[in-house]
Structures are given as C-alpha cells and as structure tokens.
Amino acid sequence: MNIRYTLAATLLASVAFIAAPAAAADLIAVITPSHDNPFFKAEADGAEAKAKELGYEVISLVHDDDANKQSQLIDTAIARGAKAIILDNAGADATVAAVKKAKDAGIPSFLIDREINASGVAAAQIVSNNYQGAQLGAQEFVKDMGEKGAYVELVGKESDTNAGIRSKGYHDVIDEYPDLKIVSRQSANWSQPEAYSKMESILQANPGIKGVISGNDTMAMGAEAALIAAGRKDVIVVGFDGSNDVRDSILHGEIKATVLQPAYKEAQDAVTQADTYIKTKTAPKTEKQLMDCVLINSANAAKLETFALKP
Secondary structure, three states, X not given: OOHHHHHHHHHHHHHHHHXXXXXXXXXXXXXXXXXXXHHHHHHHHHHHHHHHHOOOEEEEEXXXXXXXXXXXXXXXXXXXXXXXXXXXXXXXXXXXXXXXXXXXXXXXXXXXXXXXXXXXXXOEEEEEOHHHHHXXXXXXXXXXXXXXXXXXXXXXXXXXXXXXXXXXHHHHHHOOOOOEEEEEEEEOOOOHHHHHHHHHHHHHHOOOOOEEEEOOXXXXXXXXXXXXXXXXXXXEEEOOEOOHHXXXXXXXXXXXXXXXXXXXXXXXXHHHHHHHHHHHOXXXXXXXXXXXXXXXXXXXXXXXOOOOEOO
C-alpha cells in the first residue's frame, strides 16, 4: 500500500468535510399583527420558540392588519422558500387569496387566533372558542352588574370574524336580562387610544352608565383609563384576551374580569402541526380546531402570566 497516497487522500477528505457548509435549517415564517399588542407578541414569541426548539430557522413578520402588506409578506415567505407559514390573518375575506397563493406554491398555512371565510385553503385554523369565551365573560358581567343597569359595548374591528362572534356570545347571555339596557355600541377597532376617546364621548352622553363590556383587553384598558380620569371607578369593566395588563388591573381592583384565550399555546400547537406536515406531508385530521377559553377574575388572576395560567 502507498502510505503517502493514503495519508494524502485522508487529508483531502478531512479538508473537504471541514469546508462543506452545514445544511441550512428549514424556514418557518410567522406573520401576525403588530407586536405592540401583547397578545400578538405572545403568539409570535410562542411560535418562534417552538420552531427553534424543533430546529427551524424563523422569520417573524408584522402585517399591521393591512391585507395588502400581508400579501406582500406571504410573497416574501414564498420567495424565501419557507416550508410553512404561521399566520394570524388580516381579514377573514381578504386573506383567502393570499393563503391560496401560498398553498399553490406548495407552502401550507397554519392559521391562529382568527379564522378565514373558506375551508380547504389553510392546512389548519387553530382558534380560541370565542363564542364559549364570550359567554363566560358575559355571565361574569351580568353577575357583577347585579343583573340590571345601563351598559356600553366596545366592539373590535368590524372585518375581524372574532369581533362578531364575541359580540354575539355576549348578547346571547346579556339579552336574557331585561333590566340590562345597552345605551351605546361602538367599534374601537381593538385600539386602546381609540377606546379611551370613544369612552370619553360615550360617558358625556350617558353619564348614568354602570358597565362596559369590551371585545378585547386593549379596548378594556382604554375604557378603564377614561373612566378613572373621569372619577368613575364605580363602572364595571370586563375584557377579553387575558393580558398581563388586565391581570394587574384586576389585582388592583379596577377591571373586574377578562377571558383568557391561550395565544401562546395556539401558536406552539400550530408549529407542532406544521412540523408534522413538513416531515410527513400529513395535514391535521381537523382543519378548524377550537380551544376553550377560561374566565379570569380576582380569584385566579394572580396565576395568569403571558396568556397562560400557571399551575
């Protein structure tokens, strides 16, 4: 055997092995509304943590509830060769074409939080049971109101399916109590500053209100701030989401209750299902998956942390 030849061959093989680039990790794109809202940030954080745990590269993008921007971000995910998209979408109707575009490019979309008005386009739609959660919140609201009094409803973005579902869940409970009278129902578009402004105007026109039921925690915080500024700490406020901000408000004796929807877990479940799809090409057995919500009030608020209940 030629020893010099053998040593040279071994050395060359070693150099080739060292020089060869490591295989790039598969990419998962996470697209949500603005991270300024802690709910959407929790979704993005949960999805990114699970994806990295499973060995994926992650790009986290924000569409700001703009369907055109969302479409451009999905184009980016397609161009980058993403293996899957985790999406909290920018409109039940406006999103359908964008998700179909990704599907046609061979990229499955796993929707969280908000549904779209189509079936068979997304690989999965993992959403909170908004109707069940709204009924929990409404029952607590009715109890806190003593089953009577004038109240206000703040509604979310009209294009968002969740806004309508939550409002229906509220009214299917509250409307059973004839002594509870709604005096104003206005959209504050999920926005805290807008809710503050709307609450100021509503309070001027309806000084006798006793309660406010809100479609999300961000609007509930805006309403509560306006009420405190007006010296109306007597008004009952109930929200929906389970944010840390509302948890703290409950513990300080301000907002009375909220409804926890498990944003972090929904996002992590979506990534787990995406991982299965990427590895086996097997879609979830059920496209639309509902996760039950939990009532949060002074009895359990201390256990709430980042849209999840601690043991």
